[in-house]
Amino acid sequence: MGRGDKKSAKGKRTKGSYGVTRNKKSIKAQLKRTASKKSGAPATEASAKPKRTAAKKKAE
Numbered sequence: 001m002g003r004g005d006k007k008s009a010k011g012k013r014t015k016g017s018y019g020v021t022r023n024k025k026s027i028k029a030q031l032k033r034t035a036s037k038k039s040g041a042p043a044t045e046a047s048a049k050p051k052r053t054a055a056k057k058k059a060e
Contacts (some may be wrong), residue, residue, distance in 0.1 A: 005011040012022040 001008050001010075003010055003014045006017075007019075007020045007021065012019060018024040042049065
């Protein structure tokens with residue numbers, strides 16, 4: 001069981017094939033979920049944080 005094994009997921013990744021252990025439909029669904037989380041999260045966090053301004057020095 002490893003890279004040379006056609007029935008394991010690691011072997012299928014090496015060969016570039018799909019099947020029961022490496023299902024194309026589930027891989028695409030997983031990629032879609034991670035892409036939507038990455039694109040949605042920074043936009044909400046950036047708008048929630050106030051911008052910081054530099055402190056002014058006092059004139060003596």
